[in-house]
Amino acid sequence: MIDTKMEKAINDQINAELYSAYLYLSMSAYFEDSGLPGMASWMRIQAQEETFHAMKFFGYVAERGGRVKLAAINGPDFEWESALAVFKSAYKHEQYVTSRINDLVDIADELRDRASFNFLQWFVGEQVEEEATADEIVRKLELIGNNTGAMFMLDKELGARVFTPPTQQGE
Secondary structure, three states, X not given: OOOHHHHHHHXXXXXXXXXXXXXXXXXXXXXXXXXXXXXXXXXXXXXXXXXXXXXXXXXXXXXXXXXXXXXXOOOOOOOOOOHHHHHHHHHHHHHHHHHHHHHHHHHHHHOOOHHHHHHHHHHHHHHHHHHHHHHHHHHHHHHHXXXXXXXXXXXXXXXXXXXXXXXXXXX
């Protein structure tokens, strides 16, 4: 049985993951409007990943005998100054999510909840990847500057991304 403190914290995280999906969909809409379909697609896939994360937490709470309690999701930002500003915002958001995952790990450790601690390690690793990917794109966009040809090449590169849910072993 999951401790009520951990249950509440994970329910809050489910909300945060669903907010993340909304945020990335909003970023996708910005890129669609900006004529960058590859970046728009990249953000839609990012939204799928965040929804997958939320459902992974959802399933864990249920599996541990807890109750998922969904809350309202705040509306995300929808205007940015540039593609670089969008990806800087995404990178900052991933750093925030990392801090939330670390807080969950701290709660699991405090409660001596080894099952939750173990479950959360997947997310710890996932956040390393999420931050590194966003940072890499920010660095590329900084190098590109105002070079529209390079921007369109990066847009094409990012558009090649596909969503592949992790296998059972990867979960």
